[in-house]
Amino acid sequence: MSKAVIFDLDGTLIDSAPDIRAAANSTLAALGLAPLSLVEITSFIGNGFPHLVRLVMAARGIPTQKEDIIQARMFEHYMAHPATFSRPYPGVLECLHTLHSRGYRLGLCTNKPYAPAIEILEALKLSPIFDVVIGGDTLDVKKPHPAPLLAAIRELETEALLFVGDSEVDAATAEAAKVPFALFTEGYRKTAVHELRHSVRFDRFGELADIVAQRDTAD
Template structure:
């Protein structure tokens, strides 16, 4: 897999660029406390993130013993809490800044493609100094459907003016692989991400790497 074979790359955010479990942990704990519910464990959060905020909130309510009828209240409280701490309890993974720079130097057009709400994604990228390398940032609310549906990848390729077969998807979970396969994009996973408690190798990517800057070697 050579960078010269690609014109663009779509890159996931949580678990791929930034370790955001700390942010999720704090925001969810505050949300559950507002509802009089106990906090959920970090391991549960790692298994659950990646399919959008709606899925995260519903799953967390169930895990904490809350009623589904509390969803709207939980959603509103979570949005407020997450916005207030976004990026404060997270860290950029080793090799990410260097990897992004090398992808740009290789001439690839880059878009961040995440299931996180777009406003939160842009806020986080700016807070971590990663926003300048991306031509676009698309979130889970940018299109009619989220990953693992291929639609976000198809639309992101269109926005970048790149054919799917020449656009590399870089992520951390089987959702990224399923979306990439459906869209016709080659796909690479990072080994350190949040693949729903499963090894990255089990997701069927074209390649699995330890650091993002490995792609340019």
């Protein structure tokens, strides 16, 4: 029976921070507020779009009662240009195609809302590779709750060999779902590598297909 490898999106497969920053700064500019740096925006990514919006608002002193308006405006900006600057990390496309050609089922489990996740996958020509996509609004809960990852596994109808992610949220999700975790060390994590529980780690996607094959053989 074929096994599955499930991936996070932002900070794992793609560097999406520049497009998120553009949406945030367009929203702030309309309010006459100063832009946020790429470092600031990157530090906000990981817990879903509503949480990111709240951090953007806090960083510029926007009253919390305006959250619905700011979230709608920022989402509109982001949906208009979700993949202008976002790019896959080096080796991602080759790795995904290799895994797909070897018969692995591939899933995506992200805290990004489903609609922009699909837009990005299509823009970067990644959508045909994935058998299932679970977005941050697919269920009533987000990662690090295990439900989104477990939902992806159920839809793939096979055993999950690895969950591949880059962050504290991903590590906690894998642990809660009892799925082996592969940590991509070059993403958006804020914690030292040794402080994140993981089964394996890698810093180049050229390594991942062989890691998957080795773990599959070992099982």
